[in-house]
Every structure is written in C-alpha cells, then in structure tokens.
Amino acid sequence: MAVVGRGRNGPRWGDALRSGSLGTALLFLAPALVAVVILRIWPAGLALWQSLHEPAAAPGFANLGFGNYTYLLSDPVFIESLTTTFLFLIIVNPVQIGLALLLALAMDKALPAAGLWRTLMLLPVAVPQSVSAIILGVAFRPDGPVNALLATIGIPPQGFMTSTNQALITIIMIVSWVGVGYWMTFLLAGLRDIPPILYEAAEIDGANGWQRFWHVTLPQLRRTLTFVLVANTVANFLVFAPVQILTKGGPQGSTNLIMNEIYTRGFLSGDMSGAAAATVILVALVIVVVGIQFRMMTERAKS
Amino acid sequence: MKANSPWLRFTFVVACCIVVMLPLWWAAASALRPSDEVFRYLSPISIWTLIPREWTLSNFIALSQGPFARAMINSALVTTLTVVIGLVVCATAAFALAVLEYPGRSVIFAIMVVSFLIPFDSIAVPLSELFRSLELQNSYAGLILPGIGNGLAVFMLRQFFMAIPKELSEAAKIDGLGWGGIFLRIYLPLSRPALIGAGLILFVFQWQAYLWPLLIAPNPDYHVASVAIASFAGQYDVDYGQMFGGAVVTALLPMAILLIFQRYFIASLASSGSKE
Numbered sequence: 001m002a003v004v005g006r007g008r009n010g011p012r013w014g015d016a017l018r019s020g021s022l023g024t025a026l027l028f029l030a031p032a033l034v035a036v037v038i039l040r041i042w043p044a045g046l047a048l049w050q051s052l053h054e055p056a057a058a059p060g061f062a063n064l065g066f067g068n069y070t071y072l073l074s075d076p077v078f079i080e081s082l083t084t085t086f087l088f089l090i091i092v093n094p095v096q097i098g099l100a101l102l103l104a105l106a107m108d109k110a111l112p113a114a115g116l117w118r119t120l121m122l123l124p125v126a127v128p129q130s131v132s133a134i135i136l137g138v139a140f141r142p143d144g145p146v147n148a149l150l151a152t153i154g155i156p157p158q159g160f161m162t163s164t165n166q167a168l169i170t171i172i173m174i175v176s177w178v179g180v181g182y183w184m185t186f187l188l189a190g191l192r193d194i195p196p197i198l199y200e201a202a203e204i205d206g207a208n209g210w211q212r213f214w215h216v217t218l219p220q221l222r223r224t225l226t227f228v229l230v231a232n233t234v235a236n237f238l239v240f241a242p243v244q245i246l247t248k249g250g251p252q253g254s255t256n257l258i259m260n261e262i263y264t265r266g267f268l269s270g271d272m273s274g275a276a277a278a279t280v281i282l283v284a285l286v287i288v289v290v291g292i293q294f295r296m297m298t299e300r301a302k303s
Numbered sequence: 304m305k306a307n308s309p310w311l312r313f314t315f316v317v318a319c320c321i322v323v324m325l326p327l328w329w330a331a332a333s334a335l336r337p338s339d340e341v342f343r344y345l346s347p348i349s350i351w352t353l354i355p356r357e358w359t360l361s362n363f364i365a366l367s368q369g370p371f372a373r374a375m376i377n378s379a380l381v382t383t384l385t386v387v388i389g390l391v392v393c394a395t396a397a398f399a400l401a402v403l404e405y406p407g408r409s410v411i412f413a414i415m416v417v418s419f420l421i422p423f424d425s426i427a428v429p430l431s432e433l434f435r436s437l438e439l440q441n442s443y444a445g446l447i448l449p450g451i452g453n454g455l456a457v458f459m460l461r462q463f464f465m466a467i468p469k470e471l472s473e474a475a476k477i478d479g480l481g482w483g484g485i486f487l488r489i490y491l492p493l494s495r496p497a498l499i500g501a502g503l504i505l506f507v508f509q510w511q512a513y514l515w516p517l518l519i520a521p522n523p524d525y526h527v528a529s530v531a532i533a534s535f536a537g538q539y540d541v542d543y544g545q546m547f548g549g550a551v552v553t554a555l556l557p558m559a560i561l562l563i564f565q566r567y568f569i570a571s572l573a574s575s576g577s578k579e
Contacts (some may be wrong), residue, residue: 024482026405032396040418043430050429103319106312120320124327126557127527128511131550134536135330138543145329145352148345181323185572237423241513245533252311259424259514260403262350266428267518275428282425290420 019197047279054273068277078278080253081261083236084168088257091237092172098230104187105178107219118188121181129178133242136174137161161247164254171255174242179235183228190224191217223296230293234286258282327554328353334362334551338544339531348536362548370523378553381443381527382509385450387518389505390498392451397460398486402472412461419454424514431518441522450509456501458572463497464490500571503564528553 046151055063062248071272072078124132139146140160146156160170192215202212218225238261243249249264256264262282266275329352333341336355344351366372399411430449431440439445448572472485480488516527526534530552536548561568 011518013533022405023401025405025408026398027402028395028399028482028486029393032452032457033411035392035448036415036418038433039423039430039452040421043426043433044421046430046433047426075335080308086447094555100321108314109309109312111309111313111316117320118511120324122565123558123561124570126507126510126561127554128513128532128557130513130529131531131553132326134532134546134550135326137536138546139326139329141344143342145345145348148352148579151346152348177323177326180319185569189569189572207484214439234422238422240424241529244514244517245536262428263514269550272432279426283421286422286425290417293420 043152044280044283047276050273051277051280054276057269057271057274066264069281070275072274072281075257075274077253078265078274081249081256081258082258083122084254085258088100088172088239089233089236091169092175093178093229093232095172096176096232096295097183097225099180100183100228101187101225105182105213106190107184107188108191118185121184123181124178125182128243129175129241130241131177133174136177137242137246140170140174152163152272161255162251167247167251167255171239171242171257172245174210174246175236175239179232183232183242186228187224190221191198193224194220227293227296228291231297234293236281237286237289316555320454325353328452330532330547330554331551334544334547335359336544338362341543341547362542362544363543363552366548366552369545370526371528371531371545373524373540374526374528377443377446377513377525378528381446381450382506383404384443384447385507385509386502388447389451389456391451393453393456393501393505394460394491394494394498395486396452396457397464398490400457401461401464402467402469402485402490403482416454419452423449423508427514431515434519439518441525443525445519446516446525446527447509449515450455450505452514453501453505453508455571456504457502460494460497460501463494467493484549494565496570499564499567500533501570503561504571506560510579 050064051068054068055061058066058071058075061071103121108112110269138144141147142157142159143163146160150156159166161167173267186198193228198216198220199212202216208217238259239257240263243255243257243260244263249260258278259282262275262278263279265271304392329421332355335358337359338361339428340355340357344356368418396415400408400415434440434445434448467490471489475485486517511529512527513529513533516525516530520526520530523534529551531549532546532549535541535549
C-alpha cells in the first residue's frame with residue numbers, strides 16, 4: 001500500500017484545498033478522529049506521562065524518569081503477574097486454536113444439521129464474559145456439578161479454582177468456552193476459501209487424508225491461522241472478568257493476569273503511577289502484536 | 304483424516320456442542336427452580352440436575368423488583384445508544400476513508416485503524432482517570448462514549464463502501480447531489496448488510512463490556528447488567544436462583560439478536576479477518 005504520495009494521479013494538496021474536498025473529508029472524519037484521540041491516543045499518552053512524572057509508590061526509587069519502571073520490575077508481584085500471563089498465553093492459545101481448527105475441519109465437510117451445530121458453537125460469543133464466569137464459576141465450585149459429574153466416572157473431587165495448581169487451568173477452560181466457537185467461525189471461513197481443485201489435484205497425485213491436510217489445507221490456511229493466533233493473543237492478554245469475579249488473582253497469585261494486576265494496583269492499592277507504568281508495558285506488548293496483525297491485514301488487502 | 308470418518312467428525316462436533324450448551328442449560332434450569340434447590344440434585348447426578356423438579360418463576364419475579372431490573376434497563380439504553388451513535392461515527396469515517404479523495408488518506412486510515420486496534424480495555428484505567436476529571440463518572444455519557452468508535456466496524460464498512468461502483472456517485476454528482484447526499488442517499492441504502500454487521504460488532508462490544516463500567520460507574524444506579532451479575536457473586540449470602548436468573552436474561556437477549564442476524568455477524572467476522 002502506497003502510504004504518502006499517491007503518484008501522478010493522486011489528489012494534490014493544492015487541488016484538494018481548491019475543490020474543498022479536504023474540508024468535506026475532515027467533516028466526515030471529525031467524529032471518528034475525535035474518538036480516536038480522546039479514547040485511545042490521549043489515555044495511552046496519559047499513562048506514559050504519568051509513569052514518567054509521578055513518584056513511585058515505594059520509597060527508594062527515582063521520583064522522575066524510570067523510577068516507576070524500576071520499581072515495577074523489582075516487585076515480585078508484578079513479575080509474577082507477567083510470568084503468569086505468559087504461561088496463560090502459552091497454554092490458552094494452542095488449546096483454543098487447536099480445538100477451533102479441529103471443529104472447523106470437522107464442520108467443513110457435509111454434516112447432518114450442519115447449520116445448527118455451527119450456530120450452537122457460535123452462540124456463547126454473545127454471552128458477556130462476566131456471565132460466563134458466573135455460570136462456570138459455580139459449575140467449577142468444589143461442591144458443584146463438574147465434580148458431581150467427575151464422581152459418576154470415579155474421579156475424586158478436584159479443587160479447581162481453590163487449588164493453586166488448577167486455578168489457572170480452570171480460568172483457561174472458562175475463557176475457552178466462548179473462544180473456541182468464535183475462532184472456529186474464522187477458520188471455517190478460511191477453509192471454505194480453499195479452491196476445491198487443489199484437493200482434487202492432490203487426490204489425483206494419490207495423497208491420503210493426512211497428506212492433503214499437511215500439503216494443501218495448512219499452507220492455504222496459513223494466513224487465516226496467523227490472523228486468528230494474533231487476534232486471540234491480543235484478546236487473551238486482556239482477560240479480566242473471570243479473574244476479577246472468581247479468583248481475584250488467587251490462590252497465591254496463581255491467576256493474577258496482567259489486567260487484574262493493573263486493576264488491583266491502581267484501584268485497590270491506590271498505586272496509580274505503578275498502574276500507569278504497567279499499562280504502558282501492556283500497551284507496548286499489545287502494539288507489537290497488533291502491528292503484526294495490521295501488516296497482515298494490509299497485505300491481504302493488497303493481494 | 305477428515306473424509307474417511309464422518310461418524311467420528313459428527314460425534315466430535317455434537318460432543319463439543321453439548322459441552323458448550325450444557326452450562327447454559329444448567330443455568331437456565333437452575334433459574335427456573337426454587338433458589339434453595341440449585342445444589343440439591345447434584346449427587347448422584349440425575350435427570351433432575353438438568354430439569355427442574357419444581358418449576359417456578361419466583362427468581363425472575365424477584366429480579367424484576369430488585370436493582371437488577373434497573374441494570375437491565377441501563378444496559379439496553381447504553382447499548383442502543385452506542386449502536387446508533389457508533390454507526391454514525393463509523394460510517395462517516397468509513398465513507399471519508401473509502402470514497403472521498405484527498406492527500407494523506409491512507410495515512411489517516413492507518414492511524415485510525417491502528418489506534419482503534421489497540422484494545423480498549425488495555426487503556427481503560429488511564430482513560431477512567433481522564434473521564435473522572437471531566438466529571439463523566441456515573442453518567443450514561445461515560446458509559447456510552449468508549450463504545451462509539453470501533454476500528455473493526457470502520458474497517459468493515461470501508462471495505463464495503465470501496466466495492467460500490469464510483470460511477471454511481473459520479474452520476475449523482477452530475478445531477479447536483481453533494482457528498483452528504485451521496486452518503487445518505489446512495490451509500491447508506493446500499494450498505495444495509497454491512498451496517499447490520501457493524502451494528503452487531505458495536506452491540507456485542509458494549510453488551511459485553513465489564514471492566515469499563517466497573518471503573519467508570521461504581522454507583523449502583525448506573526450499573527449495567529454485566530456488572531450487576533458480578534455483584535451477585537460478591538454478596539455474602541448469594542441467592543443462586545436469582546444469580547442464574549440474571550445470567551440467563553443477560554445471555555439470552557444478545558443470543559436472540561445473534562441468532563436473527565447470524566449471517567451478517569459471520570460475514571462481518573469473515574471480512575475483518577480471513578478474507579479480503
């Protein structure tokens with residue numbers, strides 16, 4: 001995509017000013033530009049400014065400059081929330097995308113009542129995360145129905161959210177309940193776009209099902225898969241409702257994902273400058289991921 | 304792997320659907336039984352775990368008389384206004400980015416989409432400070448404003464507008480129609496499916512919002528449904544029947560809307576993601 005000068009045929013500043021098209025365009029763009037500035041750029045800038053200009057909450061750190069960052073990065077609670085977030089991402093992304101891909105593959109070919117199953121899988125997308133957290137939170141209570149179900153097949157009751165080892169996995173199951181159907185929809189659309197002739201050619205060459213998947217489906221689906229991975233990573237960076245409602249980051253910090261850490265720091269501990277520095281770190285991480293995503297979107301638009 | 308075992312595929316798909324639907328079913332069943340029976344039919348598990356033995360609407364009646372009713376009205380109001388205002392903001396921007404020609408258009412497009420792609424929740428905490436200093440806490444404006452600009456909706460509408468032949472607007476211009484008229488009389492009527500898709504994106508975003516309403520509207524008078532639901536869980540003495548009742552109501556409305564407009568939602572996802 002040509003970004004600045006649009007070459008000979010593109011409109012010039014002089015022409016645009018004379019014909020008044022620049023004014024018209026600004027008029028149409030104004031509401032969205034105001035929204036972008038006030039709702040995205042300003043708060044991001046505010047967090048950056050605050051993190052550099054307000055003193056750190058703990059003594060012994062520089063008042064200006066990177067004091068908040070050195071304080072944050074030396075705080076074991078914050079470091080643990082970062083490692084927990086990365087652990088969470090490393091597990092949740094493959095689980096969700098793997099299941100979504102399996103489902104999309106299973107639904108891609110003719111299936112009785114195909115529309116019904118696709119709709120059922122997509123429906124939880126409409127359910128607010130706080131609601132799915134409430135419902136599944138009760139389901140995963142030690143005296144709840146999941147343990148009752150496990151008991152019928154002879155598995156002893158599990159601690160789930162009350163256990164330091166199982167709490168993060170439980171949060172992963174709760175967010176995947178919505179996520180899998182959502183990403184399946186993208187992958188299904190991607191599968192439908194693969195020209196059937198490629199499969200026919202592979203079949204003529206004697207490729208078996210696995211080889212067709214490996215040599216036709218996967219390469220053809222690469223863009224969709226990458227998009228889903230990137231978008232899913234961004235979404236999972238920001239998981240908050242199930243943590244805040246169900247575990248508050250516990251037990252023993254085992255589910256303290258970064259959004260919960262920022263919220264706790266800023267609103268419960270009153271460390272706004274630390275929360276601002278943590279926000280800057282989060283936004284920086286997200287911008288890297290979004291940058292990849294945007295590159296892919298514009299590449300797609302080009303092709 | 305796929306073709307040779309249709310039964311395996313079918314079983315897998317149906318099993319996934321059951322796993323997805325069971326919690327909702329159980330929540331609905333629990334909402335329809337007396338509150339003290341929510342945990343009663345769990346062990347041993349029987350058909351009565353999933354079907355209320357004694358049916359009652361008492362949970363819903365209690366909800367309609369309590370603060371939850373107010374939260375539902377708030378949610379409906381906030382979401383409706385978000386969709387209406389958001390469509391105006393996003394459609395005008397998309398029009399300016401797809402149809403109007405001026406220098407620097409692609410730069411503005413890049414800035415707009417990239418900034419909107421920064422997920423709202425990641426800057427919610429500093430933004431809530433800004434809103435507080437503008438005295439927007441505990442107000443409908445404070446709840447609605449963050450939902451109106453949506454990069455995905457802008458991107459999707461732009462793609463749709465770009466596919467509309469330029470000849471149409473050129474002909475209209477010769478007939479003396481200005482850009483405003485071209486937008487209102489040609490582009491908007493032709494874009495109904497894209498507008499529905501964008502409306503759904505705005506709707507789902509606002510209906511699901513949790514962190515922002517929690518930060519900006521702590522006053523129960525301004526609670527939206529997603530926050531009111533969570534406050535059940537925080538109560539010392541939880542009324543599980545009412546909690547499930549509220550969860551079911553909060554889940555059903557968007558589900559019904561999604562069911563009706565499903566194909567537009569899927570089309571909007573597809574155009575924003577996998578396809579051009």
